Amino acid sequence: MATIFTHALLPIAAKLTLPPGALPGKLVALAAAATMLPDLDVIAFAFGVPYADPFGHRGFTHSIAFALAIGFLCTGLAQKLNSQPKVIFWTMFLSVLSHPLLDSFTNGGLGVAWFWPFSDARYFMPWQPIEVSPIGIRGFFSSRGVQVLVSEFMWVIAPLLTVAAGLRFWLSRKAKRP
Numbered sequence: 001m002a003t004i005f006t007h008a009l010l011p012i013a014a015k016l017t018l019p020p021g022a023l024p025g026k027l028v029a030l031a032a033a034a035t036m037l038p039d040l041d042v043i044a045f046a047f048g049v050p051y052a053d054p055f056g057h058r059g060f061t062h063s064i065a066f067a068l069a070i071g072f073l074c075t076g077l078a079q080k081l082n083s084q085p086k087v088i089f090w091t092m093f094l095s096v097l098s099h100p101l102l103d104s105f106t107n108g109g110l111g112v113a114w115f116w117p118f119s120d121a122r123y124f125m126p127w128q129p130i131e132v133s134p135i136g137i138r139g140f141f142s143s144r145g146v147q148v149l150v151s152e153f154m155w156v157i158a159p160l161l162t163v164a165a166g167l168r169f170w171l172s173r174k175a176k177r178p
Helices: 008-017 025-034 037-046 064-081 085-103 143-176
Strands: none
Touching: 008 025, 008 085, 025 064, 025 085, 037 085, 037 143, 064 085
């Protein structure tokens, strides 16, 4: 898995990239938290659920179906989030879906159950440049954790910020044209 810090960057980058007011702050905060939601599946280890089980780590919570469900559920918060249901749906769906996307680019684990409940098969991307993050705090606060953060900076954070800055620049220039 990628670290929870990196997962949260996608909605934050979207907020910084899009025109002011496009994504309300409350929605971005909820979306940033929701990017971490799929990793709650590590609780299954405490109940003896094996990693490879559909309800184990990177199982159903890392599926497209799970991201769709979170997107739909959150549309009911339109008034509280001061946003339109379709904006909430797409923001939440894409934010949650970004989690298994990043995880499928890591070089460890058993893959991601993208197509649960239709298939329990696990998938990786053909290219896996991101160092997999150790599970647990002890492993994270180690030299291995530092390697993971360096890898994420190189393969996720720097490219994401570069693309966000480029899009922001392009959108601001486009908005100034008559």
